Amino acid sequence: MKRGKTLIALLVGIAALVAFTVAYAATKMPEQDLVIDTKDVFKEKKKAPVTFSHTKHKALKCTDCHHEYKDGKNVWQEGQEVKKCGACHKLEAEGKVVKLEKAFHDQCVNCHKQFKKDKKPTGPTACAKCHPPKPGEKPEKE
Structure with a gap:
């Protein structure tokens, strides 16, 4: 009987720890959208920056x-x-590290x-769904 209560208490404790860990992790994830603007890597960009929503990706690890x-x-x-992607991924590939543009496209x-x-x-x-037109630029056809 005592062993059963101890086991139940242990399971409840583990469940509470998991719940608090998940709740804490959820508070650490940014809720606001992030603008991925890699001007530190791309001096002249072909496309406009991308807006990324952590909230829409919360089901992922x-x-x-x-x-x-x-x-x-x-x-x-x-x-x-969390380092900026451009901290490792540069304008061109370096060894096994793919270039930044490829890293984003492969990942996303x-x-x-x-x-x-x-x-x-x-x-x-499609490109235009992530990259809005730059000011004064016509939207791309898809």
């Missing part, structure tokens, strides 16, 4: 996007500092295409 690779393994963990567009292929709700895959 943080490590689906955030990463830091060591020996081919993503060692970044939730709660660690390929994920959206995979969700579309799997018939899951997803975001845009």
Whole structure:
């Protein structure tokens, strides 16, 4: 009888810890949209900056996007500092690190295409749906 109560108390404690951890992590994720404007890498951009919504991506794990690779393994963990993508990805590829434009497109567009292929709700895959026209520029045809 005592062993059963101890087990129940332990399970309730673990459940509470998990709930608090998830709640804490949810408060750490930015709720406002982020404008991805990589002027530190691209001196002259072909396309306008992209607005990214963390809220629309909350079903994903943080490590689906955030990463830091060591020996081919993503060692970044939730709660660690999030570096700007341009801190590692530059205008051109450097060794195994792909160039910034490819990194964004591989990460974002390929994920959206995979969700579309799997018939899951997803975001845009066309350029103009992420990159609005620059001021004075005509919208792209799709």
